[in-house]
Each structure stands twice: as structure tokens, then as C-alpha cells.
Amino acid sequence: MISLSYYPGCSLTSSSAFYDRSLRKVLTFYGVRLRELEDWSCCGAAAAPAMNEDLADVLSARNIAIAERSGLHLLAPCSACYARTKAGALKIAGHRRMRELVNETLAPMSVSGSVEVKNIIEAFLEYVGVERIAASAAYDIGSIRAVPYYGCLLTRIMDVPSSDDVEDPSGMDVLLNALGAAVLPWQFKTECCGAGSTVTDSDRTAQLSGRIMTMAQKAGANVIVTTCPLCQLNLDLTVHLRRDLADIPVFFLTEIFELALFGSAAGSKHHLISTADIEGSVEILGGDSA
């Protein structure tokens, strides 16, 4: 049994709370224990670094300080939280000025930048393993033709070495294959969904997320799979922002695990684009389909 410290982040406690429940359920199934960071705070996302770099560093440092107390590796499923926290830890470890600034500002908390930060794909690959995942599927999800969508911040973090290819990542492809889904090749794995512009300029999100939906359809997909709560929401919102496009359901990676392990995804009612057709097509493995 492995334990990880866990940083859900703001989205997973509000607009994507069903992602939090989904990943807890799936990781519990595999015997991974999550210990939520005690009194964690917002990572600052894109807003803090655009306004004031020192403030952004302090916000990420606070969560790193909490994580370091446990000595466990830290799981951050939200791409923004992952990017900010991972980049923050490396910067604290490598830059004396920043280390001094954040320790002074946050005292009596102390932080060294030693924590290992993992995203959900890395967590599945490293702590559960592909063989175990392949062996654990109880339902046939072969009807799923998935395009894996990674977005910007999973691999493209400046000054941070990526565990996957930065332009053509494949970690999620491997996991989906292991679960029994068909994974389709496409070129939009790491394109931008429009990020936070959905509030200030929804036409921008309509354009960028709409392009991703269009390309998913052209690739022949009936499912888009992502790990980032903002990407999921923006793509899901195309049902309103782009009525001209076909509706392709946008699942979190852990929901595909739910389908393969349990035959249904508990959070399906929270999807803006209906997931009913996909869920209806899942069958128990070795069962009599007639």
C-alpha cells in the first residue's frame, strides 16, 4: 500500500468536484492512499505570475511547505496546480534568493523545495503500473475511440524537465490502451483550450476549444479524455459556445478507469455533454452479450 500527499486544488473542490471523487475512488481501488494537504491554499494559477512573480512564488511555496512535512510524494491532478507546484519546488531548491524570500515571508513555515510533484498520469504509471492496470479491467470499453488531450501545462512547463514528450506526449495513450480503449492518433494533444479566457472573452474559448472538438471529430473519436479540470470544462462548454459542432463527451481519465473497473462513471450527471451513449456501450468482460 502506497501513500501520497494530495493537493486537490480549487477546481476539484468546486466546478470539478466529481473529478476529485472519481480519482479517490479509482486510486483507493488500487490501494493508493491519499493524504490531503492540511489547510492547502490556491496555487495562484495563471493570475498570480502575471501580476507579481514573488507573490506567485509565495503561493506555490506555501503548499510545498505543507507537503514537505509528510515526506511523501505529492499528487496534483489539476494541470495548473501541478505546473505551479512543480516549477515552484525546483525554483525554491535551485535559487537562493527565492528560497530566502519564501521562507522569510511564510515563517514559521519552512520550505526547501525537496518535494516530488506528480500529475495523475505519472501517478498511475509509477505507483500502479501498466500491467496491473491492464489486468484490472473488468468491463469491455472497446467501443471507446478516444483522443487523449493533454493541454498546455502538463508537459510544457518552462525550466522543468518533462517526464513525457513535450510535443507528443503518450502517457495517457498507454493508460487508455491498457484499459482496453481504442486510442486514435491526432495532432491536437497539446493545443490550448483557451484557458481562463472563458470568462473575459468566451469567443476565444469558442474558437480554440471548438477547433479541438472539430479535430477530435475528424480523427473519428467518440470520446475526448483529459486530466485537466479547466480543459475539461472548456471543451464541455462548447455545447453552449459552439452549437454548430457535434457533441463529443469529454471524460476525465479517471472516469475511463471507472468505466473499465466498475462499468459506470459516478459523476456522469455533471457532464454538460451527455455521456449516456458511451456508458451504455460498456459491457462486462466475458459476459454474455446476447
Added chain:
Amino acid sequence: MPHPSFLDEIETRSGVTVSECYQCCRCTNGCPVARDMGIVPHRVIGHILNGQRDKVLASTSPWKCLQCATCSLRCPNGIDIAHVFETLRQLAIESGLAVKNDVWHFDHLIIDSVARHGRLCELATIIRYRLSKKEFLKDAAMGLDMMKKGRIGLSSHNVRDRKRLGTVIRDMRERRDT
């Protein structure tokens, strides 16, 4: 009027060696929003090299950038262009040259929420933004559907240590803003 010191100002503030740029355009080619930028990314960098301070700081480009960092990844000279754009936002505001934009305003509301609660309260922040813009009905159908499907968090989650964190955030903002 060119400001020859502008290049120094950008390099010192951002820590990025902009002067290595040889205008290959790879940043612009990869940029998902270049078509909406008044000045496309490689030209922004070119203007920095030529000391065109006012032109760059008054442009819409830093505010159109989504920080996807495709430009930075693909730059053959390792120039972190996305980070330079963050620096440009800060300098544009500080110099009073920034064009009117909603991005800065919304970012402030996000950090306000974090200063108050320790976490982002999505609904309150979006409502504050809509009220300030007098956009009472913008995307209302979309908002209703999100509400119905439980995609908008109604409760705010307060961090226990929020008072101390709030003081830290306000102090750091004042230090920079004044």
C-alpha cells in the same frame, strides 16, 4: 521615440535573454492567438530589441497571450517568450501605457478571492466580474446549465490560516503596485 534601455529593462526584470532572438518566427507560427494580436510575438520581441518601449507596452499583445508557452518551447534560442509577455503586462500597468483590458481586472479579482478565502471562490469571483462590467445576462443560459449540473461551486472553502495568508498577499501586492 526609441528607448535603447528598454532591452535591458526587459532582460533584468524577466531574467530572459531576449537579445539572442534572430527573428525566425517560430514563436509566432506556434502561437494559437497570433492572429488576434496587434503585434505578433516575434515582432514584439523585435520591437524590444529596437527599443520601441511605448509601442510594445501600449499594444494589445500581452493581454491576448494565454500563457500556453508554445512559443517558449519552440524557440531555438531558449527564449522564454511567454514569461517576457508576463513581464510586459506588469510594465504596461506600471507605466500607465496599458490598453484597457479585462484580463488584468479579472486576475485581480481572482487574487482578491484568494486573499480573502485562501482559495478561489469561483462563483463569487465571476459574479463580481460580471457586476463590475454590468454584464448581468452574459452567458446566462450557459451559467444556468452549469449550475444545474453542479459545475459551479456555491460554497466557499476557507483556509484556516487565511488571515495570515491574506496579509501576506496584500503586502506583496502593495509593494509592487506602489
